[in-house]
Amino acid sequence: MTTSAAPAHIEHDHLPAPPPSGIRRLTAPGWLRVLWVTPLFFGIGLGLPVLFRWLAHWDPLWKGSVLTTVELVTTPLGFLIGLGGFDYWAHYASGRPTRPEDHSGHGARSWRDYFRVNTDHKVIGIQYVVTTIIFFCIGGLFAMLFRAELARPGDQFFNPQTFNVLVSDHAALMIFLFVIPAFAGLGNFVIPLMIGAADMAFPRLNALSFWLLPVAGTMLVAGMAAPGGGPSAGWTCYAPLCSHQPLGQVFFNMGVQWAGASSIMTALNFLVTIITMRAPGMTFWRMPLLVWANFTTSLLVVIATPFIAGSQFFVLFDRVLHTNFFEYQNGGYVLGYQHIFWFYSHPAVYIMMLPGFGIISEVISVMSRKPIFGYRLMALSLMAILVLGFSVWAHHMFVAGMAGWLRVPMMVTSMVIAVPTGIKIFSWLATMWDGRLHFTTPMLFALGFLSMFVIGGLSGIYLASVPIDIHASDTYFIVAHIHYVLFGGSVFTIFAGIYYWFPKMTGRMYDERLGKLHFWLTFIGFNLTFFPMHYIGLQGMPRRVANYAPRFADINLFISIASFGLGASTLVFLYNMVRSWRWGEQAASNPWRALTLEWQVSSPPPIFNFDEIPQVVGNPYEYGVPGARHAIFGAPAPEPVGAD
Amino acid sequence: MRRGSLIQLAAIAVVAAAVCTVVALWVPWLPDPAGKEAQRIDFVYWFTTVIAIAVFSVVAAVIVFSIWKFRARPDDDSDGPPIHGHTALEIVWTAIPAVLVTAISIVSAVVLAQNSNAGSDPVHISVLARQFAWQFTYSNGKSYGYLEVPLGRKTQLDITSTDVIHSFWVPQLSQKQDAVPGQHNKIVITPIRTGTFPVICTELCGLGHSLMRSHVNIVSQADFAKFLKGSATTGPPGLAVFQQNGCGGCHTLKAAGSTGTTGPDLDKLKQYAAQANRGTLAAFIKESIVNPGAYVQPGYQNVMPTIFGTQIPADKLNQLVQYLAQNAK
Numbered sequence: 001m002t003t004s005a006a007p008a009h010i011e012h013d014h015l016p017a018p019p020p021s022g023i024r025r026l027t028a029p030g031w032l033r034v035l036w037v038t039p040l041f042f043g044i045g046l047g048l049p050v051l052f053r054w055l056a057h058w059d060p061l062w063k064g065s066v067l068t069t070v071e072l073v074t075t076p077l078g079f080l081i082g083l084g085g086f087d088y089w090a091h092y093a094s095g096r097p098t099r100p101e102d103h104s105g106h107g108a109r110s111w112r113d114y115f116r117v118n119t120d121h122k123v124i125g126i127q128y129v130v131t132t133i134i135f136f137c138i139g140g141l142f143a144m145l146f147r148a149e150l151a152r153p154g155d156q157f158f159n160p161q162t163f164n165v166l167v168s169d170h171a172a173l174m175i176f177l178f179v180i181p182a183f184a185g186l187g188n189f190v191i192p193l194m195i196g197a198a199d200m201a202f203p204r205l206n207a208l209s210f211w212l213l214p215v216a217g218t219m220l221v222a223g224m225a226a227p228g229g230g231p232s233a234g235w236t237c238y239a240p241l242c243s244h245q246p247l248g249q250v251f252f253n254m255g256v257q258w259a260g261a262s263s264i265m266t267a268l269n270f271l272v273t274i275i276t277m278r279a280p281g282m283t284f285w286r287m288p289l290l291v292w293a294n295f296t297t298s299l300l301v302v303i304a305t306p307f308i309a310g311s312q313f314f315v316l317f318d319r320v321l322h323t324n325f326f327e328y329q330n331g332g333y334v335l336g337y338q339h340i341f342w343f344y345s346h347p348a349v350y351i352m353m354l355p356g357f358g359i360i361s362e363v364i365s366v367m368s369r370k371p372i373f374g375y376r377l378m379a380l381s382l383m384a385i386l387v388l389g390f391s392v393w394a395h396h397m398f399v400a401g402m403a404g405w406l407r408v409p410m411m412v413t414s415m416v417i418a419v420p421t422g423i424k425i426f427s428w429l430a431t432m433w434d435g436r437l438h439f440t441t442p443m444l445f446a447l448g449f450l451s452m453f454v455i456g457g458l459s460g461i462y463l464a465s466v467p468i469d470i471h472a473s474d475t476y477f478i479v480a481h482i483h484y485v486l487f488g489g490s491v492f493t494i495f496a497g498i499y500y501w502f503p504k505m506t507g508r509m510y511d512e513r514l515g516k517l518h519f520w521l522t523f524i525g526f527n528l529t530f531f532p533m534h535y536i537g538l539q540g541m542p543r544r545v546a547n548y549a550p551r552f553a554d555i556n557l558f559i560s561i562a563s564f565g566l567g568a569s570t571l572v573f574l575y576n577m578v579r580s581w582r583w584g585e586q587a588a589s590n591p592w593r594a595l596t597l598e599w600q601v602s603s604p605p606p607i608f609n610f611d612e613i614p615q616v617v618g619n620p621y622e623y624g625v626p627g628a629r630h631a632i633f634g635a636p637a638p639e640p641v642g643a644d
Numbered sequence: 645m646r647r648g649s650l651i652q653l654a655a656i657a658v659v660a661a662a663v664c665t666v667v668a669l670w671v672p673w674l675p676d677p678a679g680k681e682a683q684r685i686d687f688v689y690w691f692t693t694v695i696a697i698a699v700f701s702v703v704a705a706v707i708v709f710s711i712w713k714f715r716a717r718p719d720d721d722s723d724g725p726p727i728h729g730h731t732a733l734e735i736v737w738t739a740i741p742a743v744l745v746t747a748i749s750i751v752s753a754v755v756l757a758q759n760s761n762a763g764s765d766p767v768h769i770s771v772l773a774r775q776f777a778w779q780f781t782y783s784n785g786k787s788y789g790y791l792e793v794p795l796g797r798k799t800q801l802d803i804t805s806t807d808v809i810h811s812f813w814v815p816q817l818s819q820k821q822d823a824v825p826g827q828h829n830k831i832v833i834t835p836i837r838t839g840t841f842p843v844i845c846t847e848l849c850g851l852g853h854s855l856m857r858s859h860v861n862i863v864s865q866a867d868f869a870k871f872l873k874g875s876a877t878t879g880p881p882g883l884a885v886f887q888q889n890g891c892g893g894c895h896t897l898k899a900a901g902s903t904g905t906t907g908p909d910l911d912k913l914k915q916y917a918a919q920a921n922r923g924t925l926a927a928f929i930k931e932s933i934v935n936p937g938a939y940v941q942p943g944y945q946n947v948m949p950t951i952f953g954t955q956i957p958a959d960k961l962n963q964l965v966q967y968l969a970q971n972a973k
Binding site: 328368371407434473539546622623 | 671672673692707714715722724725729730737738752753755756820822825827829842847850852854
């Protein structure tokens with residue numbers, strides 16, 4: 001349909017400027033500048049608080065928690081400035097001539113281009129996905145370590161402090177540095193292509209929001225080395241416990257801010273891109289469901305994420321500025337933390353699920369060779385989950401001692417969410433019904449998701465019921481439930497998405513046999529690890545304990561061994577990805593015979609996505625409809641809103 | 645849809661439901677209830693389980709049937725029938741889940757109301773949680789490190805905390821409630837069988853969280869009356885301090901009848917003092933209470949709260965030190 005490479009003159013016009021030489025190498029954006037700007041800002045972060053405390057005659061001059069807080073703002077800022085994340089805006093603000101966007105920041109010609117501020121959404125998408133997989137592996141290793149500790153009752157390898165740090169960081173990395181940004185990465189790559197745009201609405205903001213991620217992740221991991229110990233109050237970080245933790249907790253409070261800022265910026269970018277940059281003819285009712293899913297997710301992110309920022313700032317202020325948001329001795333309101341925290345963190349569950357719903361809709365429709373069943377209801381149920389998602393936060397607090405009257409209304413709204421979720425499940429089943437099912441790796445992960453997410457959804461019904469939740473709250477039943485939702489749900493959909501778009505992203509095919517092996521190892525390891533947790537939880541094993549009653553010893557040993565198998569299955573995935581990216585066979589432009597726009601261009605796509613502006617003429621899932629077209633190329637079309 | 649495939653689909657669903665039912669009945673999912681509230685919660689659990697099995701079986705049947713029947717051959721490039729939706733079907737699968745969750749909600753709300761009802765004359769017991777011990781105070785003003793409740797009477801627990809958030813849970817009684825500093829939360833339990841069951845802290849509360857354990861004795865009403873009149877605190881004044889501060893929650897001391905194993909065995913204090921070699925026995929005991937991290941007995945963790953030095957008045961602290969020194973062997 002299109003040529004596989006962009007016309008030569010475009011390629012030539014947009015080659016990056018020749019690399020600077022001499023002293024200019026130190027002032028041009030890049031890693032050399034990082035090397036001196038970061039220490040400079042580290043010094044500023046050290047000097048300012050000390051100077052102010054000296055001027056104000058405060059004692060002591062060096063105060064760990066204050067210095068750490070300021071450092072965790074200035075040092076990353078220095079890193080980002082050095083790398084060039086703010087260059088354009090700095091030029092603009094200081095009245096110097098700005099370099100107009102000449103697209104020289106687009107495309108990746110060597111691996112080095114992935115290590116700079118790149119404004120190409122396709123490069124950023126890959127940067128995102130690779131970075132998040134690295135943090136997935138680190139978070140997974142933490143899980144292996146504390147599962148080793150839990151293999152037997154009593155103390156094996158770690159003291160309680162280290163155990164609590166491992167548990168807290170496992171969750172924080174998986175949530176803030178893997179699931180949420182992995183979806184943002186896949187969305188980054190796919191959304192502009194799917195809606196027929198040349199790039200995201202704000203490419204420079206997009207680049208910056210990616211580079212905040214390594215900052216946040218490094219902060220969470222580095223906190224483990226803080227004097228006194230790492231963040232150990234759980235990922236929920238409940239006050240007042242977390243206000244009085246060792247210094248590492250400050251790294252957690254600040255790390256979440258950087259990750260949250262990254263999420264908000266990406267979400268704004270998605271919203272503006274989806275609203276303003278759709279190709280001619282791409283009405284909302286012709287958008288693929290992945291775009292719908294990211295649209296609703298971005299609304300959730302923009303509305304909810306400021307609340308977790310607030311909760312972490314309040315805790316930090318209680319510690320550093322001696323405010324009393326949650327210090328009950330001084331009139332603080334302890335439960336206030338949980339209300340604010342869960343007002344973000346419950347919608348966050350949908351932030352971690354809706355983009356996965358979008359991926360599954362793409363995969364199931366294409367691999368079943370049938371239109372999505374009830375397309376409009378699918379889109380509307382996403383919107384219903386968005387709205388309902390904000391009215392259920394207190395179901396995390398049924399035993400917390402909040403206002404008694406809130407329990408039943410929160411139970412009812414939580415139950416009602418099962419209805420739109422059920423609509424989606426049944427519609428996927430109906431999409432498969434009477435189709436021509438192709439059991440490729442993405443389809444296997446989609447089916448794995450369907451079956452596991454149903455289990456996670458049903459255990460969610462148990463937990464929505466207040467009486468059962470009173471029994472099961474804070475036990476391993478909760479651990480089982482969230483892993484069925486976030487592993488069986490989110491992680492399976494991320495894998496489905498990575499395999500599905502791997503040919504498009506890299507231009508090469510992954511190894512199908514290794515992909516299937518990866519699926520089966522993951523699926524079996526996952527169930528053996530997490531299903532028994534329902535049982536030990538209901539029987540009386542609380543979560544987040546380094547020690548437990550001897551009667552749970554055998555089953556915990558079983559779970560630990562299974563979890564090592566689950567961890568090992570990731571090696572198959574990594575091997576497949578690395579090998580196929582380097583040596584895999586060339587991928588066709590449309591190996592799945594899909595109708596959506598990203599498959600109508602070459603693999604990998606041309607540097608500006610579309611050589612001709614597509615004209616969208618129909619729905620994206622018209623499989624089996626004779627003569628149906630989603631888009632035509634080469635039709636005379638008005639100039640779309642550009643990427644500038 | 646052909647009639648034959650409908651029958652096959654139903655057969656798979658029945659098999660799936662049977663397998664789920666066996667798993668549900670064969671595995672003892674819930675602890676044997678020791679309270680009326682737990683029995684009611686069990687009822688909601690089984691009510692929900694029946695619905696969950698039905699829903700899961702239908703979904704599983706469709707997935708299995710699809711994998712079995714609709715698999716495309718590798719060379720099959722054809723598309724499926726272009727079905728875009730079916731309004732009646734979509735209404736059905738919106739309405740049925742709505743009805744089911746409404747039913748669960750109603751049952752849950754009724755049980756919640758019953759379980760929260762303290763009746764007209766409950767036994768009142770105050771529960772104080774702190775890092776990392778429980779302290780239970782009874783109507784006679786006496787405090788113990790463990791909970792004692794009468795069989796067959798409604799007992800209302802008034803739960804609070806002095807430091808961070810903890811959570812009170814007895815798996816066999818099912819009732820759970822967070823202990824929140826600055827707030828008094830109440831739950832009701834109605835024991836139906838005698839016995840001793842674990843009290844577990846279920847909210848991460850710091851380094852000693854996994855050790856924050858006590859137990860509940862469910863006894864006959866006559867025994868409970870005896871317990872309330874009991875001579876436990878008519879002993880030396882140091883014993884009262886020991887009990888009021890919940891020391892027995894973590895420490896064994898024969899003289900006080902406590903059997904905690906989280907912290908060092910206080911019957912062996914003389915031996916520990918010799919090992920530690922930090923001055924006289926009394927000085928060692930006092931230091932270990934006021935500044936527990938100064939010397940940690942090998943085999944135990946440094947998780948004892950540091951609050952007792954400021955929380956216990958000086959005269960009471962001396963009584964406690966004296967009492968422990970006297971009983972040390």
